[in-house]
Amino acid sequence: PRSTLFPYTTLxxxxxxxxxxxxxxxxxxxLKMLDSTLKRRWxxxxxxxxxxxxxxxxxxxxxxxxxxxxxxxxxxxISKYDANFMPEIELLTKQHHELDHLTEExxxxxxxxxxxxxxxxxxxxxxxxAGLIAAIHSCLDLHLxxxxxxxxxxxxxxxxxxxxxxxDQAYIKKVPMKELSLLAPWLLANMTHQQALEMRGKVPWFIxxxxxxxxxxxxxxxxxxxxx
Numbered sequence: 001p002r003s004t005l006f007p008y009t010t011l012x013x014x015x016x017x018x019x020x021x022x023x024x025x026x027x028x029x030x031l032k033m034l035d036s037t038l039k040r041r042w043x044x045x046x047x048x049x050x051x052x053x054x055x056x057x058x059x060x061x062x063x064x065x066x067x068x069x070x071x072x073x074x075x076x077x078i079s080k081y082d083a084n085f086m087p088e089i090e091l092l093t094k095q096h097h098e099l100d101h102l103t104e105e106x107x108x109x110x111x112x113x114x115x116x117x118x119x120x121x122x123x124x125x126x127x128x129x130a131g132l133i134a135a136i137h138s139c140l141d142l143h144l145x146x147x148x149x150x151x152x153x154x155x156x157x158x159x160x161x162x163x164x165x166x167x168d169q170a171y172i173k174k175v176p177m178k179e180l181s182l183l184a185p186w187l188l189a190n191m192t193h194q195q196a197l198e199m200r201g202k203v204p205w206f207i208x209x210x211x212x213x214x215x216x217x218x219x220x221x222x223x224x225x226x227x228x
Contacts, residue, residue: 016155022199027140029191039130085154105132182219
């Protein structure tokens with residue numbers, strides 16, 4: 001859920017907060033869907049586990065890129081406007097590392113399971129895999145809620161809207177086109193309808209064109225390879 005500190009209308013007046021909200025919505029929605037799917041299926045065979053892992057690896061690509069952008073660009077940039085935000089950076093990056101460690105454990109579990117044939121050990125490892133996805137989901141929810149409370153407050157109080165937009169646009173320009181070709185349709189697919197309309201209205205026309213004509217088709221083909 002959106003941080004209770006900032007009402008819906010406030011978010012749309014804060015460009016940088018809205019950009020974070022868009023990404024966080026997609027991060028929450030996609031991981032919740034994967035977690036719910038694994039809980040509903042309960043027991044996976046090797047083929048299903050492979051597809052679930054392909055799904056997670058795609059998701060992790062998006063999450064890891066987001067965290068890297070925060071650690072190397074957004075957190076330092078925001079701290080220049082707000083010295084009180086600097087002490088929060090250590091805890092936020094620590095939470096990023098906690099998610100890294102859980103993902104390392106998940107990958108090790110999948111690596112062992114991928115070498116096995118059907119049987120009790122594989123069943124045990126697939127159950128552990130699903131449990132780790134649930135743990136990552138829970139850890140991410142706590143991290144995002146904490147981040148939104150401290151980050152949104154800092155941004156809204158200390159960074160003028162024009163400079164928020166400049167910071168956001170400068171970051172987008174750093175994103176390679178290959179990465180953007182999957183990021184854009186993934187964000188739109190996991191947003192609310194209102195958020196998707198808002199995002200489409202802000203991006204350059206050629207990005208909308210590329211997404212509608214090429215990127216979205218590529219994204220849907222990829223998603224089809226890991227749907228359970």
